[in-house]
Amino acid sequence: MKPPEGYTRAKPAQVCCLVKSLYGLKQxxxxxxxxxxxxxxxxxxxxxxxxxxxxxxxxxxxxxxxxxxxxxxxxxxxxxxxxxxxxxxxxxxxxxxxxxYARYFLGVELARSSSGLFLNQRKYTLDILKDAGILDAKTTDYPMSKGLKLDTETGTLLSNPERYRRVIGRLLYLSLTRPYITYAVQRLSQFIQSPRQPHWDAILHLLRYLKGTPTKGLFFPTHNSLQLKAFFDADWASCPMTRKSLTGYCIFLGSSLISWKSKKQTTISRSSQENHGAWHQSFVNCESPYVLKDFQLSLSLPIPLYCDNKAAIHIYENLVFHERTKHLDIDCHIVRQQVLNGFIQTTHLSAKHQLADFFTKPLTSHLFHFFRSKMGLVNLNPSPS
CATH class of the missing domain: 3.30.310 (TATA-Binding Protein)
Known part of the structure; x- marks a missing residue:
């Protein structure tokens, strides 16, 4: 540390050696x-x-x-x-x-009852709505319109981009207990560098949806199965600006949703099989099963991995590679090894039951509410005990 002004015992170019950390320093x-x-x-x-x-x-x-x-x-x-x-x-x-006893932790309300634990961010949600000035606005039935097209060139630039970035940051934290806004927030966060008016209009639409669901949150029942199950999906080349794919997953412990993500892939996939293959490998490296072991929970193996892409599943089960799948060799061997070890079991399901669609694309109002009902969310706090 540089010697403070008024300290005359230090020679030129000398600095103070700290024997104890001071509050506010980088280290x-x-x-x-x-x-x-x-x-x-x-x-x-x-x-x-x-x-x-x-x-x-x-x-x-x-x-x-x-x-x-x-x-x-x-x-x-x-x-x-x-x-x-x-x-x-x-x-x-x-x-x-x-x-x-914990009631609030980092802005998350914890309400306990004999039936289970309820996590909610009601106050945080209302603070966001108040700062945006839309407490009196009409509500909407879904967070993002299915036909909405957003890009980096349409519309006028916002005169106050900091406001847009601040709201996006708060919505990212709000998604800790609101998985149903994850896709919308992920998509809108792509424009924080140069936000435009259509992007702000989409945020206002999302906030109006939150106004209608301020008390909805995650519920973890007392009596629950310890069986893990995962849903994975990928929307191939869905980004109109980069043609990168959007991938998403959600992991359940019994009926409780414990992990989810919506993310744009870092590279461009040349096929839908490659798209799913790379993302399935990320499940093998996912932390959720290993964190549960830290809690000394015995997991029931194999873990069902639900996917609606039959081609990707066939590649894991077929030992023969050809020219079209050569570039997938490493990824698929990693996933296949976990299948052979009995850690995961790939299972095909119909696209209309693919819960991971919730995190990869905008849905119609009917599908959105149907998938939301499967996420273990409740609207009212259990009576605290």
């Missing part, structure tokens, strides 16, 4: 994380290799899970006495403020 956050991780390891916690924010300790009734976000910590476990001992250790080490 302070890393030093804090390093110190917290070190103390948790000393107490007996193990850091997850698949999610560095997760720490686990013990087993069976003494199992503890601790989730860290900077200096906000969420602790859960079956033994309340063990939780209190961890809190006491953290207080003696760092001096903490105990907020009791």
């Amino acid at each position: 302070a956050r890393r030093q804090w994380n390093k110190e917290l991780t070190s103390k948790l390891h000393q107490y007996g916690f193990t850091q997850s290799a698949h999610d560095n924010c997760l720490f686990v300790k013990g087993s069976n009734v003494n199992f503890l899970a601790l989730l860290v976000h900077v200096d906000d910590i969420l602790i859960t476990g079956a033994n309340e006495a063990e939780i209190l001992r961890v809190k006491q250790f953290l207080h003696q080490t760092f001096t903490i403020k105990d907020m009791g």
Whole structure:
């Protein structure tokens, strides 16, 4: 650190060597994380290799899970006495403020009842609507029109692009509990560099939809199966500007939706088989099954992998490659190896039951509401216990 003004003992070109991190420095956050991780390891916690924010300790009734976000910590476990001992250790080490049973965590409301756990971002949603000035606007039935065409050239540039970027950032965080806006937010986020009026109009349409569903969120029932199942789909060459494909997936634990994504592929796929093949490989590397093992849950294998592309499934099951699939050799061998190991099982299903369509394309109002009903979402908070 450069010597502060008024300090005369430092010689020219000398700097101060810090023996303790100071708040506000670039390296302070890393030093804090390093110190917290070190103390948790000393107490007996193990850091997850698949999610560095997760720490686990013990087993069976003494199992503890601790989730860290900077200096906000969420602790859960079956033994309340063990939780209190961890809190006491953290207080003696760092001096903490105990907020009791979790009601809010990083803007997410947690409501518990005998039937399960409900996650919602109602207040956060209303704050977004208030800032946009549309609390009195009419609601819409779906987040994005099916026939909407957006590009980087149509319409006038916004005079205040920062407003567009700010709303997109907040919507990305809102999608933590609102999977049904994931596709729309992903598509609108493609234009944050030079947003135009049609892009802003699409955001207002999305916000009007959110106005009609402020209390909808994810519900995790108390009694649930521990069977994982995944739905994968890809919309081949759907981006009109780059001709890159859009891929999406959703993963369920029993009836509960635990992971989902909508993402434009980084390269251009030359066929729909290649499109699905590359994305199926990403499921093999997906963290969800491995994080569940950190929670000491025994998974039932193989994991069903539902896909509506028969050609992709046949490639995994057929050991013969030809010229049209030569470039898929590595990707397909990785996926096929997991199939042979019994880790996943590729299963064909009809396109009208492909839940991953929810994350790859705009849907008609009927299909949108049908797929949304399958996502384990509820509209009213369970009565907290």
